[in-house]
Each structure stands twice: as C-alpha cells, then as structure tokens.
Amino acid sequence: QVQLVQSGGGSVQAGGSLRLSCSASGATLSNYFMGWFRQPRGKEREFVAAISWNGGSTYHADSVQGRFFISRDNAQNTVTLQMDNLTPEDTAVYYCAATRKYGDSRAAAYEFWGQGTQVTVSS
Numbered sequence: 001q002v003q004l005v006q007s008g009g010g011s012v013q014a015g016g017s018l019r020l021s022c023s024a025s026g027a028t029l030s031n032y033f034m035g036w037f038r039q040p041r042g043k044e045r046e047f048v049a050a051i052s053w054n055g056g057s058t059y060h061a062d063s064v065q066g067r068f069f070i071s072r073d074n075a076q077n078t079v080t081l082q083m084d085n086l087t088p089e090d091t092a093v094y095y096c097a098a099t100r101k102y103g104d105s106r107a108a109a110y111e112f113w114g115q116g117t118q119v120t121v122s123s
Contacts, residue, residue, distance in 0.1 A: 002027040002112040004096050009117035012086055016121070020081040022096030022114055030054070030074035033103040035110055036081045038092035038119075047105035048094070049081060061105070064090075086121045093118050 003025040012018055020036070023029075035050040049070035050059045058070050067086075072079045079096060094117050097103075097110035 002032070002098060004098060004112055004114035006094075006096055006114040006117045009094060009119045011120040011122065014087055014121055014123050016086055017082070017084045018086065018119060019083065020094055020096070020117055020119075022079045022081075024077055024098070027098075028074075029072065029077045029079060029098070032098035032100060032112075034070075034072060034079045035097045035099075035103050036070060036079075036094060037097060037107055037110075038090075038094045039116075040092040043092075045095070045107050047107070050103050050105070051079065052102075059105070083119070086119075088121045088123050091119060091121050 005023050008020040036048040037045050038048050039045040047061050051070045051072050055072045067084050069082045096114040098112045099110045103109050
C-alpha cells in the first residue's frame, strides 16, 4: 500500500511563497504519475498540477500557471509544489496524489492520496 506523506504549507501573506513536498512510504515514486489538488472550504477538489513519471512533462491549471511549479526528484522519492505570488484565492487544503497510469486533471484518475496540508493566504 502506498502511503503519501505531505509536508510544508502553512500561512503566508499575499504575494508570498510556500513549498509543499510529498514523499512516499512503501513505494518508489518514479513508478507513479503524480498530481497536486486542492480543496477550498465548502468547494469541490480541483486540479492544480501534475507531472509525468520521469518529470519530462508537467501540467498546471490555468489558475496557477506561471505562479506554481511542480517538480520531482525520483532519487529522493519526492514531489514538490513550489507556490509563488500566492493570493487569498489559493487558500485551501492541498493534496498530493499518485497513479500508476497516466494521470489527468480528474481526481478520480488517482489511486493514492496524501493526508492534506492547509495553505492559508491572507490579504
């Protein structure tokens, strides 16, 4: 069973930066297509970014394009989401997710999920 463990996040003022990391217990992350999703309070979970197995392809939601950057270090078994120029609209619980198949922007495409990390951006 794959266990994804998230770290990072917290509170920051608008315009600030945060970094989220996701590591795996019991699995080699290079075998998984990885994604980040977020869920604002009272809203549905939404796609943020995804990255292919070797990191050669990345995908970012329009709402975060140019501000957020997904990357992976398979040697360290981690996936990172660098978040810059944060706005209050980015406030949400963020989740990393993994799938053995090709992932896309649908949460249903992912098999394993991290525990979630709160990101709060104040104006």
